[in-house]
Amino acid sequence: MKDYIYLDHAATTPVDPRVVEAMLPYFTERFGNPSGVYTLSQSSHGAMEEARETVADVLGCSPGEVIFTGGASEADNAAIKGGAFAMRREGNHLITSAIEHHAVLHSCQALDDYGFETTYLDVDAAGLISPEDAAEAVTDRTVLVTIMLANNEVGTIEPVADISRAVKERAWALGRDIIVHTDAAQAGGVLDLNVDRLEVDMLTLAAHKFYGPKGVGILYIRDGTPFTPQQHGGSQEKNRRAGTENIPLIVGAAEALRLAVEEQGTNNEHCTSLRDRLIDGLVGRVEGAYLNGHRTLRLPNNANFCFDGVAGESVLLGLDMEGIAASSGSACTSGSMDPSHVLTAMGVSAERAVGSLRLTVGKSNDGEEIDKVLEVLPRIIQRLREVSGAAQPVG
Amino acid sequence: MKSALLYRYMPRYSTKVMDHFTNPRNVGVIEDADAVGRERNPACGDTMTLYLKIRDGIIVDARFQTLGCTASIAVSSVTTELVKGKSLEEARMIDRHCLGDAVDGLPPGKTHAGVLVADALKAALGDYKTRAAPDTA
């Protein structure tokens, strides 16, 4: 057994050694700037275009519709601001949900200063967004709708295609066209990413969520979609994202996506069984334990709970001392004191949200590790409940 | 402490904090307490209840119950040790800075745990005063 149990795959994943292998030559021998005319540059350029084709195959689009970015946050910023600015003569209204990643929420908020307004759609208790609510929110000023494909905290999978169809039909009825973007960062190599089946105009991915390197993202922009670049400079990425392309990371992102999609069936099955072992081993067995998110419409890797009478942070420390890495809420929000905006939007009370714990499994976890967690975690909770005075029998 | 992974968002706690978190002293309730102080930070939700037993102006026993983060549990625990044997005047001098020092410092972003516990102590001392002189309360 490894010296620690990693259960935070929604935060990031280790890079697959095969991906590292694919990247290595582009740091050293094949380091050329892809804009050059000499052979060395052409080798970089070729690798980049091959990577683009690999990604396009997965998304079911043409390679020219794929842009490589510095991560999912950059892709979200570029999509939302780039779409909104390009459409500013058509309107100033955006629609998103209350449970988006901060890369989306804060991008929308940043647009307030430029005269845009955003509607934040409510979710139900399982974290689902209703296509009808989305359609109703469309006005004659709406320019862009952005809804995540799967939530990073509670793992709920959103009906993005239904939402897209609903908002577009409503917009067409009003005689206008709108852009639909989805942040699919949690769904790479896990869910169907075909942009036509998802019926989206823009889509965001982050390589480090599917065993690729950090700091590289993918933004799909459907041909003909209005887009104002957010980063100016050279003519890279067909003038949509300036800056010398990061060839090793781009090669790594594409190879990671290719492998993740190739092994998607096996990995999903493996993760689902570990996830369900966690859920079944805790909910109903530990008093005052609740599952957050949808029981079935959820990512195969995500188990998210609230435990009465404890604070999530203390549980994390307790787990860390046993060599188990987990998170409470989303890694990005753990620095803040406020309860998770996702749980709050789902109607979880502030009292209960304090005790939230996210366990996200990955391809290298095994049943033995899950059993260790099922043995250790109830003990930690019991001990913390004795300290808080909320002691309840466990087991 | 077998800490395999400490994340950016996991504050780096002092050895003293980890000691009191792992082995909190004086956990529980004093049924016939002479003073009780309860505080909740509405932002993070951490909640502490402090129970004091007081004889002739001296705190002779202290117990606590805390639902909260590592820092708030550790500071609660250290506080019960700190106040025992102290006079009420001495206890009144204890503020969040003393409590932070008592656990060899709290990481940035966690100093408000000291505020929570200092407030609970203040509330308990206030409760004692109220009970002693109900009319003037």
Ligand SMILES: Cc1ncc(COP(=O)(O)O)c(C=O)c1O
């Ligand atoms: C849904 C979602 N969007 C965006 C991001 C941001 O990704 P990155 O930090 O790679 O920019 C994440 C990762 O935390 C995510 O889960």
Ligand code: FES
């Ligand atoms: S997180 Fe606020 S006191 Fe612990």
